[in-house]
Amino acid sequence: MSGIGKADHLALGDWNAVCYECGRKFKANTMFRHWQGYYVCAEHWEPRQTQDFVRGVSDIQTPPWTQPMPQDVFVAGAPLTDMAQPSDYPIRGDD
Numbered sequence: 001m002s003g004i005g006k007a008d009h010l011a012l013g014d015w016n017a018v019c020y021e022c023g024r025k026f027k028a029n030t031m032f033r034h035w036q037g038y039y040v041c042a043e044h045w046e047p048r049q050t051q052d053f054v055r056g057v058s059d060i061q062t063p064p065w066t067q068p069m070p071q072d073v074f075v076a077g078a079p080l081t082d083m084a085q086p087s088d089y090p091i092r093g094d095d
C-alpha cells in the first residue's frame, strides 16, 4: 500500500475531504451535501425520503358557526304553572 490515494494531488482551489459515511478521501468538489448536513461522496449521496415532507391535516372540530337557543317568550294571560301540573305528582322547585 503506497499511502497515496487518488485524491492526493494538487488541484488549485480544491482540497481533500473525507466522506462522512465511507471514510474515503475525495476532492471536495466531487462531494455532495447530504440532507442531514454532512458531506458524502457521490456513491453515498441519497435524496431525502419524500415521506419526511408529509404533514398532517389539522382536524378542526369546532363547527363553522353556532347560535344559542332563543330566550323564552312569556305570553301575557297564560295559565299559571300549578294549574298545568298533575295533582298526583306535583313538581316543585329544582329538586
Ligand SMILES: [Zn+2]
Pocket: 019, 020, 021, 022, 023, 024, 040, 041, 042, 043, 044
Ligand atoms: Zn462515501
